[in-house]
Amino acid sequence: MVTKDLPVKKTKKGSPLLDYVMRLLPFFWLLLFFLVPFIIVYKISLSTIALSIPPYEPMLSLKEGIEGVKTFWDGLSWDNYIFLTEDPLYLSAYLSSLKIAFFSTVIALFVAYPIAYGMARSPREWQPTLLMLVILPFWTSFLIRVYAWIGILKSDGVLNQLLLWLGVIDSPLTILNTNTAVYIGIVYSYLPFMILPLYASLEKLDGSLLEAAEDLGCPPWKVFWRVTLPLSMPGVIAGCFLVFIPAVGEFVIPDILGGSETLMIGKTLWVEFFSNRDWPLASAVAVILLLILVIPITLFQRHQAKQEGHD
Amino acid sequence: MNRGPSYFSLTAMVLGFAFLYLPIVLLIIFSFNESRLVTVWAGFSTKWYVELFRNEQLLQAAWVTLRVAVTSATLATVLGTMAAMALTRQRRFFGRTLFSGMIYAPLVMPEVILGLSMLLLFVAMDQARGFWTIMIAHTTFTMCYVAVVVQSRLAGFDRSLEEAAMDLGCPPLRTFFSITLPQIMPGVIAGWMLAFTLSLDDLVIASFTTGPGATTLPMKIYSQVRLGVTPEINAVCTILIGIVTLGVIAVSITSKRQRLQQERDERMAMEQ
Structure with a gap:
């Protein structure tokens, strides 16, 4: 048998046609429905609100040829962006979103770390069940989980009744419709996103390293600080990104649990779009939000790519 | 690092899981409350569930949501699996960074x-909005979750079986369906489930891309929630939680069985 004639290389690589289909179909889908829409958002952010359907102008009409393109081009302006910088409402909404997202991320990290640590230290046979217990709430509707907190936090809600019964407080606390409720909602909803990457990196941690440190006389807090924490850093970073980035643009939680004092840009965008029907301004709000988030999103992707390379 | 739980980590876990589950458990309990006042317990009753099945609008919304979720999850699973294959198998191609x-x-x-x-894309395309636009929007964002889930399954994949099949003259497409797909099936099923529940759950994207006649269940729940907590909504939520919980448990049991079966088959093959 002449093995040389066998097209070994070709069979190993599979079919180029299949490879093309595998990558081009999802690629073009995402290009059309994910990337192109952003270009349209950018274009509309340069338009002006109008009493028409769709409610903005100018419209590009190719029927009029080069003249049509020219009038369209002249109709675009930076007015919406100038408006955004002039009205202090928008600036404070952006800043307040960043602040709320940042502190929620920090709180979520402090709540999630002990849980993930406990999970990683549990007996092997418990771990799939524990993991499932963390994932299950994540599969349950986001809206429902946020809604569930209304019944707990409102002035005649479960929490206040409990505290009154225990005698901790004399009159009900106002928690619902405040920023405190928003913090609770974000930490609660995004907690699985923080626990899972933390658990993944803590679970991989080699126990013998900790034993070695202890045998050499290292006190437990120092073992944690010098060995456990640095080795779980990839999980900490991934978890923080996964909580922080979506929290900045969060709409459901500030809308349902927040009050009039709660300023978050996701809600501002929603109101601009649905209540004021100002599509161009809503688009400008989205473009700026995207520009703010590009930095953390790129850092997150780099981090993910690096982790993939390690594994 | 498996050194047995300490008191500290046990306490952390108990408190953590209580925090995660207490709100959901309370919601389920109060869905069986006799009284319309949601926070005062007035005895056990299933009357809110009975009332649900008389609510035409709610049933209509549930039907739309289910149809959107099934079609978008299926399409997203196909596209997401393809994307995962491309990203793990094809190390170098034009636009790979953009793709990932x-x-x-x-x-x-x-x-x-x-x-x-x-939404602005659909408006620019002059596309009438409704079922199809929500479906496409959901497919687009859920396929990325599917891709990530399937990718993690492909990462520990032994390619020697595929190579053996192809060396024996099996065409690539058939190799994919009879060798590759069965091996990554648990990941594909998990991806479908995830896409399905994400679509079932979505309020924001559906609100933007919807049109006349296509109101989904989350949109319906949201408009009710703004008016306050009601036992009917608690009952709807309890049913949804029940469906998702059963689904997740079923998938994890089947994948565990599959794994055990595979191990048994491999052992038997070795013994022969």
Whole structure:
């Protein structure tokens, strides 16, 4: 048998046609429905609100040829962006979103770390069940989980009744419709996103390293600080990104649990779009939000790519 | 690092899981409350569930949601699996960075931006909005989750079986369906389930891309929630939680069985 004639290389690589289909179909889908829409958002952010359907102008009409393109081009302006910088409402909404997202991320990290640590230290046979217990709430509707907190936090809600019964407080606390409720909602909803990457990196941690440190006389807090924490850093970073980035643009939680004092840009965008029907301004709000988030999103992707390379 | 639980970590876990589950458990309990006052317990009753099945609008919304979820999850699973194959198998191609960027970005992108951008695309395309636009929007963001889930399954994949099949003259497409797909099936099923529940759950993207006649269940729940907590909504939520819980448990049991079966088969093959 002449093995040389066998097209070994070709069979190993599979079919180029299949490879093309595998990558081009999802690629073009995402290009059309994910990337192109952003270009349209950018274009509309340069338009002006109008009493028409769709409610903005100018419209590009190719029927009029080069003249049509020219009038369209002249109709675009930076007015919406100038408006955004002039009205202090928008600036404070952006800043307040960043602040709320940042502190929620920090709180979520402090709540999630002990849980993930406990999970990683549990007996092997418990771990799939524990993991499932963390994932299950994540599969349950986001809206429902946020809604569930209304019944707990409102002035005649479960929490206040409990505290009154225990005698901790004399009159009900106002928690619902405040920023405190928003913090609770974000930490609660995004907690699985923080626990899972933390658990993944803590679970991989080699126990013998900790034993070695202890045998050499290292006190437990120092073992944690010098060995456990640095080795779980990839999980900490991934978890923080996964909580922080979506929290900045969060709409459901500030809308349902927040009050009039709660300023978050996701809600501002929603109101601009649905209540004021100002599509161009809503688009400008989205473009700026995207520009703010590009930095953390790129850092997150780099981090993910690096982790993939390690594994 | 498996050194047995200490008191500290046990306490952390108990408190943590209580925090995660207490709100859901309370919601389920109060869905069986006799009284309309949601926070005062007045005895056990299933009357709110009976009332649900008389609510035409709610049933209509549930039907739309289910149809959107099934079609978008199926399409997203096909596209997401393809994307995962391309990203793990094809190390170098033009636009790979952009491609993987477009897979990871929707995972963290605020929903308001995704919803707004997709709506404006449909408007620019002069596309009538309704069932199909929600379906496409959901496919787009859920396929990225599917891709990530399937990718993790492909990472520990032994390619020697595939190579053996192809060396024996099996055509690539058939190799994919009879060798590759069965091996990554648990990941594909998990991906479908995830896409399905994400679609079932979505309020923001559906609100942007919807049209007349296509109101989904989350949109319905949301408009009710703004008016306050009601036992009917608690009952709807309890049913949804029940469906998702059963689904997740079923998938994990089947994948565990499959794994055990595979191990048994491998052992038997070795013994022979």
